[in-house]
Amino acid sequence: NLSSMTLTGDFGFPPTAMSSFFPLIPTTLDERYHHHKFPNSLWVSSSGQEPMNNPVPCQVFPLASGGTSSGYCNGTYVSAQERSSSQTRQSVETQSLPVTNQPQEQRDMSWPEDQLQGFFDFPPQGESSSRAKSEWPDWANQMISVDDGLEPNWSELLGDPNVLNQDSKIPTPSCDIARQEIVVSTQHQVDSSSAKSPQASSMTSKQRMRWTPELHEAFVDAINQLGGSERATPKAVLKLINSPGLTIYHVKSHLQKYRTARYKPEISIDTEKPPLKTLKTIEDIKSLDLKTSIEITEALRLQMEVQKKLHEQLEVQRTLQLQIEEQGRYLQMMIEKQQQKMQEKKIGSSSGTSSMPEADTSSAPSPNLSQASVTERLQSGGSSTLDQSGYPSGATKKRVRED
């Protein structure tokens, strides 16, 4: 019944939803600003974004230097031609924004025309920089053009591998530095209660910012204190929010979004205006409106159901995908452990030929996983001639259906 569309407590409004939705319920400012609601996954981090120091197993073809690097490099990817791991590390540190480690001769990373021709719908240009620029949101361009005098410390930025996330995504180091800065992928989460890592302070002016509802509330409170979104200045807002790591660039772009968001709905819906001016009588209003309302409500209900369903399935799918990867990682780890053991065994053994135990059957419960074939190739890379089975290393590998 449409008449009972109210928000009274009869509907068993869950208390948690209540407090987060209606600021009428008194909460101290303190509580609001410092209340953590998010799991670690949203935070900049130690857990979230792994800096280059974290070793990531990467593809390794037979290394001339032997087993010490055993497939590890500092968070970057080794190209097929790469021969020594020390060269890897060096090129990581000296290149401005490397994506992959390349041997010196491939330092120039503008994409060769023949590989890219016709692959993209953009107007023909081989340079990634100009293409990437068109994709940037407005806030990024704003950050480029702001002249507030908060220049980041370029040398620290470029020289310090700890600050610069080596997992960054820009393929061409040749493009304009300012643009590189913006697209540095180090995620930066700002919250008044978060502790900022010291070396990131000079970079934060250009980092991507990830807002939270709490931080936004602080922003809105500041705006209101300053007399509204039209009167408030970014500098004042920044000061009021007083969140370490938040920069004026962030505030500026957020303010612009905020103004736009408030302006738009007021064009279409003015809750102050008296509604239903055009209909003649109350009776007409009631009868006509009721039917249409019901239909519209029904349609909305259906739409909502479909959306809910999609979301539910997305969450399920995501969980599954994570599990799959987690399982894969575990197996990979097991296999590598096994491999290490075998290396040690080989070193320890006196005879030239080492017998290859069935590594995959003992360490991998399912021998048909691709992990097994990875193991074989790594093993055969370590000792030159022995190959466990006739598995081809090329493209003809087939995945066997798992029951």
Place this chain on the structure above:
Amino acid sequence: MKFGKRIKEQIQESLPEWRDKFLRYKELKNLISSPAPAESIFVGLLNAEIEKFNAFFVEQEEDFIIHHKELQYRIQRLVEKCGDNDDVMFREEIGEIRKDIVNFHGEMVLLVNYSNINYTGLAKILKKYDKRTGGALRSPFIQKVLRQPFFKTDLVSRLVREWETTMDAMFPALTREVEGYERSAAVSSAAAGEGIFRNTVAALMTMREMRRGSSTYGAYSLPPLNLSDSDLVYGRDISLLRYLFLIDKSCSNLITREMDLS
């Protein structure tokens, strides 16, 4: 092959501003099929795509956070105005807000979907790459992807669930006084955020397709999606959907090509 087609269709059905933000699956596939796919180039392209996802996702998320707050304030003001009244004068505004809530919910779900489909595309293209070149790029690269901002959808999902709760609380289930589905059909496309609706359905179709089980099913494949087992009366709603689509000509392309729901 199937996925490429699916993502293309989803892109077509997606909101216009989103269309060039998706993974360029086909182009990447073409690169892989070329005689000597250079890993550095491939990785470079993937990284650029990831950067694109991150930038777009984070910006949308920021917009959602702002909108989320604004919608709360609107409801609050409306509550203050009409209080316990069942004033017919407010019916329009309430209806308006309800529509906005549903559409907002829809957009957020679509962003989660955006994240997922791009992730899935990356996983698939990496699998293809390894298959083609005999490499082992997939595993470490995917680990990196899992840490990316665009993959971390927890906040948006949380907001989605909050609004579901709000909707249930604010607008309890109405008795069905609908006189046949025909009128709903006409109304649904007009009043119910057609773009969002179609996009949502397209996304669901894609997911079902992807989870049907494929010839290359293996360790990294998702188990089949069995939509008929859900608690939601999905079966009923899907036949309703089918009916609606059949009536509504503008959606007929979607259904005659894809629909295989039995």
